[in-house]
Amino acid sequence: MSDAATAMNSPPKGASLIRYRAKRMLRGTPLYLGVAGIAVWLITYWLFDEVWELPRFEKIPGPVTVFSELISRDPFQGVSFFTLELYRDIYLSCRRILFAFLIATGVGVPLGLLMGWSTRFRHYTFPILETLRPIPIMAWIPLAILMFKGFETPVIFLATLASLFVTTLNTLLGVDSIDQSYFRAARCLGAKPRDIFLHVVVPGALPFIFTGLQISVGVAWFSLVAAEMVSGDGGLGYLIVDSYMNNVTVPMVIGMLTLGFVGWITSALVRMLGNRLMQWRVRGLAMQGR
Amino acid sequence: MGSRASTTVPEESHGALSIRNVSKIYDPEGLNVLAVDRCSFEIGAGEVCMVVGPSGCGKTTLLNAIAGFHSITSGEIRMDGKLLCGSEKPLAEQGADRVVVFQNGALFPWMTLADNVAYGPVVQGRLSKREARDKAEQMLAEAGLGDFTEKFPGEISSGMARRAEVVRAIINDPKILLLDEPYRGMDALTKSIMHETLLDIYDRTGVTIFFITHDLEEAVFLGDHVVVMATRPARVKRTVNVNIPRPRDFHVRTSETFRQLMAEIRGAVDEEARKAFEAGERELA
Numbered sequence: 001m002s003d004a005a006t007a008m009n010s011p012p013k014g015a016s017l018i019r020y021r022a023k024r025m026l027r028g029t030p031l032y033l034g035v036a037g038i039a040v041w042l043i044t045y046w047l048f049d050e051v052w053e054l055p056r057f058e059k060i061p062g063p064v065t066v067f068s069e070l071i072s073r074d075p076f077q078g079v080s081f082f083t084l085e086l087y088r089d090i091y092l093s094c095r096r097i098l099f100a101f102l103i104a105t106g107v108g109v110p111l112g113l114l115m116g117w118s119t120r121f122r123h124y125t126f127p128i129l130e131t132l133r134p135i136p137i138m139a140w141i142p143l144a145i146l147m148f149k150g151f152e153t154p155v156i157f158l159a160t161l162a163s164l165f166v167t168t169l170n171t172l173l174g175v176d177s178i179d180q181s182y183f184r185a186a187r188c189l190g191a192k193p194r195d196i197f198l199h200v201v202v203p204g205a206l207p208f209i210f211t212g213l214q215i216s217v218g219v220a221w222f223s224l225v226a227a228e229m230v231s232g233d234g235g236l237g238y239l240i241v242d243s244y245m246n247n248v249t250v251p252m253v254i255g256m257l258t259l260g261f262v263g264w265i266t267s268a269l270v271r272m273l274g275n276r277l278m279q280w281r282v283r284g285l286a287m288q289g290r
Numbered sequence: 291m292g293s294r295a296s297t298t299v300p301e302e303s304h305g306a307l308s309i310r311n312v313s314k315i316y317d318p319e320g321l322n323v324l325a326v327d328r329c330s331f332e333i334g335a336g337e338v339c340m341v342v343g344p345s346g347c348g349k350t351t352l353l354n355a356i357a358g359f360h361s362i363t364s365g366e367i368r369m370d371g372k373l374l375c376g377s378e379k380p381l382a383e384q385g386a387d388r389v390v391v392f393q394n395g396a397l398f399p400w401m402t403l404a405d406n407v408a409y410g411p412v413v414q415g416r417l418s419k420r421e422a423r424d425k426a427e428q429m430l431a432e433a434g435l436g437d438f439t440e441k442f443p444g445e446i447s448s449g450m451a452r453r454a455e456v457v458r459a460i461i462n463d464p465k466i467l468l469l470d471e472p473y474r475g476m477d478a479l480t481k482s483i484m485h486e487t488l489l490d491i492y493d494r495t496g497v498t499i500f501f502i503t504h505d506l507e508e509a510v511f512l513g514d515h516v517v518v519m520a521t522r523p524a525r526v527k528r529t530v531n532v533n534i535p536r537p538r539d540f541h542v543r544t545s546e547t548f549r550q551l552m553a554e555i556r557g558a559v560d561e562e563a564r565k566a567f568e569a570g571e572r573e574l575a
Contacts, residue, residue: 184359185396189410189462190386199409203400280400284444 079251100159108167116175137223151233158227163216170212174205210274305465305498306335312365327523340509343519344566358382389459397443404439521566
């Protein structure tokens with residue numbers, strides 16, 4: 001092994017690692033493109049709404065109005081960075097999402113793995129899954145209210161439901177996607193069915209599972225909002241609908257933007273966790289320059 | 291057929307394979323595709339048997355039967371006299387005494403090379419995780435992969451991956467190594483490096499090798515004998531003994547004997563390849 005190759009094989013450490021990462025972030029992920037994209041959107045919104053005052057926008061608060069309300073210590077319409085209410089709504093929604101996501105993952109991943117692993121089990125469960133899956137969340141709302149007490153449980157139930165289907169189906173596809181030769185290789189090397197499940201099925205399905213989880217957390221957000229709109233007490237979905245009902249449009253827009261932002265953070269967290277668990281994939285893709 | 295004259299072969303290392311009258315019909319109730327037709331040949335313990343033949347002739351079917359991936363329809367396959375599969379037991383049990391190196395490579399992408407190699411002994415309960423990893427690292431180093439033990443298969447070249455896969459097989463002390471066109475699609479230079487590694491491992495372990503290939507030069511360079519298969523249904527068309535002494539190096543490739551053997555095998559294979567091409571058959575699994 002030559003010196004150059006050895007140097008390449010030893011990863012950077014300490015300060016040089018931080019420098020390397022910072023450089024990569026600036027160069028690799030084009031952050032400025034994202035910023036520019038948001039700026040273009042904000043400016044368009046501002047021009048349409050507050051400068052040209054186009055007819056369709058007359059009842060909609062513009063970005064300047066929303067922003068000045070957001071940073072006001074004493075907001076005119078009741079919600080800003082300085083009011084506890086906003087944080088309470090974020091907290092309530094995040095807590096519901098956390099429960100829903102954990103339940104959906106805890107049930108959906110094992111269910112999908114089993115369905116992929118055992119043809120018999122798949123034949124038992126697949127028809128039920130496929131029958132329940134197309135029913136929209138809105139249609140489940142009355143049932144959820146009848147089945148569960150209080151405000152929290154029906155909302156969590158509704159948010160769980162949609163994510164559960166996504167997670168299960170993606171996990172199942174993940175197992176299906178595993179190349180047959182890995183199963184054969186494992187058996188050749190003396191693996192028992194249990195070993196194959198743990199060492200081939202689970203890690204082999206992981207890329208699909210995490211793709212599924214990223215979608216599932218997003219789906220949890222939209223079903224949560226639908227649920228909060230109807231039966232909720234607090235939460236960002238509730239904030240949006242409640243503001244609309246009370247004819248205060250600024251908190252409505254604040255609610256929407258906050259929800260979008262928090263939702264984005266949650267999917268980013270899921271993606272980060274996935275990359276941590278799948279170093280083999282991250283490093284393999286990096287070799288292909290991705 | 292004679293066994294190898296080498297003192298490095300351990301006494302207990304067997305792996306004589308006897309394929310007798312093996313036939314395989316895919317989908318017996320439907321299309322009745324005869325993939326292998328009364329195929330018979332013997333591989334002595336510690337021999338390198340190269341199987342060549344046109345694409346889709348049923349070579350892999352034979353390998354799958356030995357490995358226990360597919361059943362056979364009739365005939366029998368024995369290893370060291372013990373029945374692997376036959377008419378009463380059409381599907382051989384899978385076991386680490388017959389390890390396969392796959393056509394497209396099957397290192398687990400989610401394990402590092404060291405973990406991949408250590409997998410067999412650990413999962414069989416033969417070695418502790420620690421011992422297996424130590425042995426894996428040592429064996430990878432012997433195969434020139436010492437700097438890559440902590441790499442994932444996605445990070446290394448296909449040549450290195452294939453080499454690691456052979457190490458993953460060999461660590462289990464298999465009686466027979468089953469290779470299914472492992473070096474397909476590699477350039478000639480990489481291939482010849484792969485051959486040297488394989489021969490090196492072979493000289494050290496004396497494992498019996500069943501090697502499927504399309505590459506006639508590879509067949510003559512590596513093999514003790516070359517079995518030429520007829521196009522589907524696969525039958526043994528002829529067997530050519532390669533009387534080139536071991537250890538062999540690249541000089542062998544330019545020798546007169548080598549050229550004569552190549553010509554002999556080419557004659558047999560070409561005719562079959564033409565037939566297969568004209569029949570336009572699709573490859574079977």
